[in-house]
Amino acid sequence: MTVNDELRGVFIEESYELIDRFGVLISSLLNTPPAERAPLLEELLRVTHNLKGAARTVGHAGMETLTHQIEEDLEPFKDDPSTLSDKMISKIGKATSAMQILVEGMEGTPEDGEDPESGMSAKGEGDRNAQGASRSSSSIRVDTDRFDELMSFSGELLMSRARMEERYGRLKGVLETLKQYASRHGLNGDSQVGEAVHELGDLIQSDIRDRLDFQHLTDRMNETMKKVRMVPLRRAEREWREVFRKAAHTTGKEVSIDIDTGTIELDKHVLDLLRDPMMHLIRNAVDHGIETPEERASRKKPPVGRVEIGAAVQGAMVQIRVTDDGRGVRRKAILNSAARLNLMPPNRLEQLSDEEILDLLFQPGLSTAAEVSHLSGRGVGLDVVRAQVEALGGSVTVWSPEDSIGTTFLLSVPLSVLSTIGLYVQSGQSTYALPLEYVEKTVRAKKGDIENLDGQLVLKQLEGDPIRLANLRDLLGAPGRGGESEQVVILSRSNILLGVLVDQVEGHHEFVTQSLPWNLARTPGTNGASIRADGSVVITLDVPYLFERAGSTAIQAARNSMLGATQNRKVLVVDDSLAARTLEKNILLDAGYEVILAEDGDEAWRILERESFDLVVTDVDMPKLDGLALTRRIRKNDKLRDLPVILVTSLDKPEQRAAGGDAGADEYVVKGTFDQMALLEIVSKYL
Amino acid sequence: MTAEVSEARAEDILRQRADKYARLDEREAAREIVDTVVVMGVGGQKIGVSVKHLEVIGKAPPIAHLPGLPPMVRGVLQHRGELLAAVDIGRWLGTPGKPSHAFLAIIEGADKRKICLLVDQVLGFREVAEGEIVESFFGNEKSEGRPVSGTTRDLVAIVDVERLLQSQEIRNSQGAGGKIQGKA
Numbered sequence: 001m002t003v004n005d006e007l008r009g010v011f012i013e014e015s016y017e018l019i020d021r022f023g024v025l026i027s028s029l030l031n032t033p034p035a036e037r038a039p040l041l042e043e044l045l046r047v048t049h050n051l052k053g054a055a056r057t058v059g060h061a062g063m064e065t066l067t068h069q070i071e072e073d074l075e076p077f078k079d080d081p082s083t084l085s086d087k088m089i090s091k092i093g094k095a096t097s098a099m100q101i102l103v104e105g106m107e108g109t110p111e112d113g114e115d116p117e118s119g120m121s122a123k124g125e126g127d128r129n130a131q132g133a134s135r136s137s138s139s140i141r142v143d144t145d146r147f148d149e150l151m152s153f154s155g156e157l158l159m160s161r162a163r164m165e166e167r168y169g170r171l172k173g174v175l176e177t178l179k180q181y182a183s184r185h186g187l188n189g190d191s192q193v194g195e196a197v198h199e200l201g202d203l204i205q206s207d208i209r210d211r212l213d214f215q216h217l218t219d220r221m222n223e224t225m226k227k228v229r230m231v232p233l234r235r236a237e238r239e240w241r242e243v244f245r246k247a248a249h250t251t252g253k254e255v256s257i258d259i260d261t262g263t264i265e266l267d268k269h270v271l272d273l274l275r276d277p278m279m280h281l282i283r284n285a286v287d288h289g290i291e292t293p294e295e296r297a298s299r300k301k302p303p304v305g306r307v308e309i310g311a312a313v314q315g316a317m318v319q320i321r322v323t324d325d326g327r328g329v330r331r332k333a334i335l336n337s338a339a340r341l342n343l344m345p346p347n348r349l350e351q352l353s354d355e356e357i358l359d360l361l362f363q364p365g366l367s368t369a370a371e372v373s374h375l376s377g378r379g380v381g382l383d384v385v386r387a388q389v390e391a392l393g394g395s396v397t398v399w400s401p402e403d404s405i406g407t408t409f410l411l412s413v414p415l416s417v418l419s420t421i422g423l424y425v426q427s428g429q430s431t432y433a434l435p436l437e438y439v440e441k442t443v444r445a446k447k448g449d450i451e452n453l454d455g456q457l458v459l460k461q462l463e464g465d466p467i468r469l470a471n472l473r474d475l476l477g478a479p480g481r482g483g484e485s486e487q488v489v490i491l492s493r494s495n496i497l498l499g500v501l502v503d504q505v506e507g508h509h510e511f512v513t514q515s516l517p518w519n520l521a522r523t524p525g526t527n528g529a530s531i532r533a534d535g536s537v538v539i540t541l542d543v544p545y546l547f548e549r550a551g552s553t554a555i556q557a558a559r560n561s562m563l564g565a566t567q568n569r570k571v572l573v574v575d576d577s578l579a580a581r582t583l584e585k586n587i588l589l590d591a592g593y594e595v596i597l598a599e600d601g602d603e604a605w606r607i608l609e610r611e612s613f614d615l616v617v618t619d620v621d622m623p624k625l626d627g628l629a630l631t632r633r634i635r636k637n638d639k640l641r642d643l644p645v646i647l648v649t650s651l652d653k654p655e656q657r658a659a660g661g662d663a664g665a666d667e668y669v670v671k672g673t674f675d676q677m678a679l680l681e682i683v684s685k686y687l
Numbered sequence: 688m689t690a691e692v693s694e695a696r697a698e699d700i701l702r703q704r705a706d707k708y709a710r711l712d713e714r715e716a717a718r719e720i721v722d723t724v725v726v727m728g729v730g731g732q733k734i735g736v737s738v739k740h741l742e743v744i745g746k747a748p749p750i751a752h753l754p755g756l757p758p759m760v761r762g763v764l765q766h767r768g769e770l771l772a773a774v775d776i777g778r779w780l781g782t783p784g785k786p787s788h789a790f791l792a793i794i795e796g797a798d799k800r801k802i803c804l805l806v807d808q809v810l811g812f813r814e815v816a817e818g819e820i821v822e823s824f825f826g827n828e829k830s831e832g833r834p835v836s837g838t839t840r841d842l843v844a845i846v847d848v849e850r851l852l853q854s855q856e857i858r859n860s861q862g863a864g865g866k867i868q869g870k871a
Contacts, residue, residue, distance in 0.1 A: 163768045430752045430762070476754040516753070517772045518800055519857055520763060525754035529763060529770055537751040537765050545754075577855050582757045 008106060010235060011058045015103045018051045019096060026093035034082035041081040045074055046242075051099070053238055063102050070095055147229075154225045155512045157218050158419070159531060166535045168204075168211065175200050226416045230265040233311055233318065236278065237261060240309060243279045247286035255290050255305040264311050266318050267416045273392050274320070274413060277385040281322045281409050282307065284382075289326030289407050301325070317394070317437050318415050323408040329400040331357050337366050353465065355495040358398050362386045362494070389413060390544055393420065393435055393527070397494040412437055420513055424506035424538060425489060427472040431538045432502075433511060433530065438543040440490040440497060442505050459488060459499045469499040470550045476525065476541075477586070493547050500546065513540050525549070569687045570594045570611075574604040574618035574630065575648070584617055584648065584679070591680050593687075601625030605633060608640060615686055617679075620649040620660065628663040635664035644686035648679075718816040726843055727792060728808035730782025733843045734835075735813065740794045740848040742801065744809050747773075747791040757856055764803060766793060771803040774857065780833065780844065796852040804846075813843065820845055 025044045029037055048070045055063035070092055077084040178197045187193045237259050244257045290305030297303065308323045335349055338360050343349075352360075360366055364383040382398075389396045394413035400406065414420070414437070422433035423442070449460050450469060457469040467490060472478075488499045513528035515521055525545040530538050571593045575581040585595045596611065598604035602624035604616070616634065620627035627647055634640045645667075647660045652670040660668040667682050692700075724735030725744060743766065750762040750773045761773045771793060777786045788805040795801045820837035834851035835844045851857060 159768060428752060429749060476752065478752045478754075514770060517763060517770050517802075519802070520753060520756075520760075520772050523753050523755065529751065531765050531768060531770075535765060536749050537763055537770065539751050539753060539763070549754075 008058055010232065011054050011060070012103055012106060014054055014235065015051060015063070015099070018047050018054070019099045019103065021047050022051070022099070023093070023096045026089060026096065029084070029089045030086055030093075034084065037081040037084060041074065041077060041084065045071065045078065048074070050238065050242075053242075057238075058106075060102070060106065063099065066095060066098060066102065151225055151229070154218075154221055155419075158222060158512045159514065161214060161218050162531055163535070164211070164214075166532075168207070169534065171204060175204060222419065226267070229267045229269065229416065231268045231271055233261040233264040233266055233271065233320075236271060236274070239275070240278060240282055243282045244286060244307065247283045251287055251290075253286060253290050253305060254293055254303055255286055255307060257307045257309070259309045261309070261311040261320075264313055264318055265415075267414070269417055270318075270392055270413050270415070273388065274411070277388050277396070277411065278320070278322070280381055280385050281411075282309075284409075285322055285324035285326070285407070289324035291327050295327070299327075313415065314412070315436070316415055316421055317412045320411045320413070321408055322411075323406060325406040328402070328405055328407055329358060329361065329398070331402065334358070334360050334366070338363070341365055353496070358400065359494040359496055361398055362396070393417070393437070395437060395493060399495070419510050420540070421508055421510050422540065423489065424509050425472065425487075425500075425502040426504040426506060427476070427502050428478050430478070431506065431532075431536065432472070432476075433509070433538050433540045434489060434491065434500075434543060435527075435540070436508065438491045438493060440492040443488050443490065443499075445486045445488050445501075457501075467497045467499045468550060469501060470546075471501040472546075475500070475546050475549045491543055491546065493544060496547070498547055498550050511538065511540075569614045570596065571683070571687075572596050572598060572604060572607060572613045572616045572618075574598045574601060574616065574622070574627065576600050576619060576622040580619065580648075587679055588617075588683065591683075593683070601627060601630035601633075604630055608634070608643075613643060615683060616643060616645045617648055617683070618645065620647055620651055620656075628659055628665075631660075631663040631665050646682060646686075718818070720814045721817050722815040724813055724815055724843070724845060725792065726810040726813050727790065727804075727806040728810055729780075729806040730777035730786045731784035732777065732780065732782045733810065733841075734776060734780070734806070735815070735839070735843040735845045736792055736794055736804070736848065737845075738812070740796065742793040742795050744790060744792045747788055747803075747805060750805075759856060761788075761805060764791070766791070766803065769801070771801055772857070773803050773805055774851075776804045776806065776846065779856075780835070794846075794848050794851075796849055798852075800852055802852065802857060813839075815839065815845070 022044065025040055025047065029040050029044065032040060048067050052064055052067035052071065055061075055067060073088070073092060074084075077088075175197070178193075178200065182188075182191075182194050182197050185193075187197075189195060189198055240259060241257060244255075248255045285307045286305075290307070291299070291301070293303050296305065306325045308321070310321045310323075312319050312321075331354070334357050335352075338344070338349055339346060341363070343360065343363055343366070362382050362385075366382075386396050389411055392413050394411060396409060396411045399408045399410070420433075421436045423436060423439045425432055425434060443459075445459060451458050451460060451466075453466075457471075459467045459469045461467060469488065487502050487505050489502055489505065491498045491500060511530040513530055515528055516523060516526060525542050527540045527542050529540060532538055569592075571588050573581055573584045573588065573595055574597075575584065576599055581597055581599075585597060588595045596607060596613070598607055600622040601618070604618065605625060608616075616630075618627040618630055625633075627649065631645045631647070634643055634645060645665045646669060647665045647667065648669045649656075649660075650670065651657075657668050666686065669679065669682060723738045725738060725741055726733055726735050727744075728734075745766075748764050748766070750764045752762040756762065759775045759779045761775050763770050764773050765771070773791070775786065775788070777784075784807075786805070787807045790806050790809050792804045792806060792809075793801055794804060819839055821840070822837045824838060834847050834854060836847040836850075838844050
């Protein structure tokens, strides 16, 4: 296939998608009241513009002329889409079929140096049909839903294979037991049992070939499915350039862009989901990275700013780099912003490494920009970028030298989403998979390598800084205490390292992740599970969660020391939901408080009558005696009237909040809107 | 004083007794069997689960632990390729003994949602006659948080499967990882 052949293929595929979208937008415009048409018209113009750009790239003059004309027709309505008549929309809509014919005409055109456009215009309807027939023999367009269904079947086949392997192993075990039994009892081949054992052996043996065939076919199917989903990364380039151009135009900055994605191909699903994070990073680079011409002149930089996008494949991941030669990131501004947002105690902020400081940019709400423009804000939305990239099983890091030279964002996303490669580790009775992209290395810690620093386990290294260490069992809140493990898996997220102590490292495995059961599907810290050949379950861990857990443990330790000892502070937790009760108990216990539980207000009152407490955390809606009645009773009691009461509830209407205040509660916290740090924050105000 | 009984009279007495016992059986039989439960032991207590909800009983495979689960959900296990939440029903009922959790019972609700109950022993099957289940012997067995419909006189706590599956604790088993989940 020549480059032109390939380019034409990309153009045809992309054009079909854009034309489909064009048609959908026309219908939507006709079904939308004129006053609400603005976003649809904007998208229609963008789709038309993209089609024109694609046509120009392959030299398709007919398509370019047609789309240019549509742009011209639509342009006058851009400022006031309500004046766009249905008649006009219908007229433009008629172009859909014309565009389709133009693209169909391009399919099957031989790469013989003939001008594709002239070749096409010379052919009649019959020729087009003939070309359509030839296209159907080489490619078909498949609805993505159907394809995803196929992909899901492929995944299920792999899982089914694993289960068959497990049963095969068990069957062999049964045969072996039977053989031993027959041998012990002298049941030779002539006896009925001996014959049955022999036949079972033959059946298992003859099954081997079918199993191997099945393995081979499922492997090939898996590989083929992966390949079918692959699309060139450069397909995204045009949109990136467009976003860049608009950002440059809006900010009025002089800036150039250089994109080089080579010949990398990745899963279309991954490419689709990369769209928003990439758009954000490009806008961010132009808006906040690149300085104004005056600033650049004062720093003796070239007047034209530069943004570079590059990509490289690293194992099963593709790394995309967005670099600008702008002002860089000032650490002090990050720390000030973090302190303003009260992200962590000041003494903890002072201890952060350079990587950890830069990583704060991904915290929600953090911004170092003096003013946040409508285009983007450094920090504003970077948390969303990270969430989107991590949802793909990827990561995003930022690096910026201290001396105004620029900023680089590095996105790492999997090439394919069909299967994952992970490091299997054992902790307690369970096996967990750590996605390989986060695994830096595994080490066996020698005696004396692990030390304690301010209540935090630390792994000393021969070279480099010490690494924060945590036992996986503790991070996951698994039963039992972390043992005397020496196996450490060093995980890396945003250039920050975390050592995780595990009982055993089992090596790398490729696996297909299944969803967790219906009632555990949103379990934090996990990304699903896979089933091994022996039938055991391996939980895929969410590595960012481990970092957060390890971080919050460290932050909590710092916070505790800042607030003073929490020991001997006794809290009564009242909730009729066992889950909520347990959760609140765990949060408070972890922070060092003594916790007593009650199932409802009635039980709480009985406990309060015989024991003294420093604080009550209570639900509102409970049987027997609700939280409001309990609070009122506490306030009326001479001995208890000053006892702080925090209402924790799902009732969040203003009148319900007011009722909490009227009852005499000190705080009203809505479940689902606060995290554990917030609860501790509120509790610490009263203790 | 004793009187000699003729053979005919003795035969008559025995026939009358036989008739009486037969009528007793008929009365017993008249009590309608409303359900059959599998009786299982957990933490020194007996529980019964209606066979209507029972999909499978068998040896429990290893359980994989998940972070942040409430204490009565022990983790996840797989049965015939399906992943299920493993529920420590004994802990929920407050049984005192240390459970072995050697067996499992997979139960399914009307909405086809399944969970797996961890138990120590499978004791057998038992028919439950109409009116045999007592809601409460001591006034507190059927508290809000206890997923049992009642107890038989031989102390089999009958698990209310639908209530169990609809409970907040089972439906929102996840949730202790960071954010506090809203209540239904």
